[in-house]
Amino acid sequence: MERLNVWAPRVLSLLRIIAALLFMQHGLMKVFHFPAAQPGSPDPLPTLLLVAAWLEIVGGALLALGLFTRPVAFILSGQMAVAYFLAHFSKGFWPALNGGEAAILFCFVFLYLAFAGPGELSIDAQVRKRP
Known part of the structure; x- marks a missing residue:
């Protein structure tokens, strides 16, 4: 068990990076139609979705780099x-039926990162190490 504990900060970084890159895709699909247009997304985007898309792109990039991890993760969790x-709850109570599983999972992964921090492979960790 002790051998696994040594890897925990690196695996935390891996969770942060993968979650951030997956999250960024949603914003990239809304704004730039990359890697494809987001299914069901109106064109042009209403203001609320445009703000959400830029939060996904910029916030996802900051999280992937591990820069300002805690405040960015807290904002993205919200x-x-x-x-x-x-977008989902009004379609029914069960997330598997209302399409909200990803939103809930991102919410709680980001909430965890807001408390756990970025892990050791991050700009935040490098800045902390400086004398």
Whole structure:
């Protein structure tokens, strides 16, 4: 078990990076139609979705780099909570039926990162190490 504990900060970084890159895709699909247009996304985007898309792109990039991890993760966690209740909850209680599983998962992964921090492979960790 002790051998696994040594890897925990690196695996935390891996969780942060993968979650951030997956999250960024949603914004990139809304704004740049990359790697494809997001299914069901209106064109042009209403203001609320445009703000959400840029939060996904910029916030995802900052999280991937591990820069300002805690405040960015907290903001993105809140964004996903709002997104769940605005876009999914009205379609039914069960996330598997209302399409909200990703929003809930991102919400709680980001909430965890807000408390756990970025892990050792991050700009935040490098800045902390400087004398």
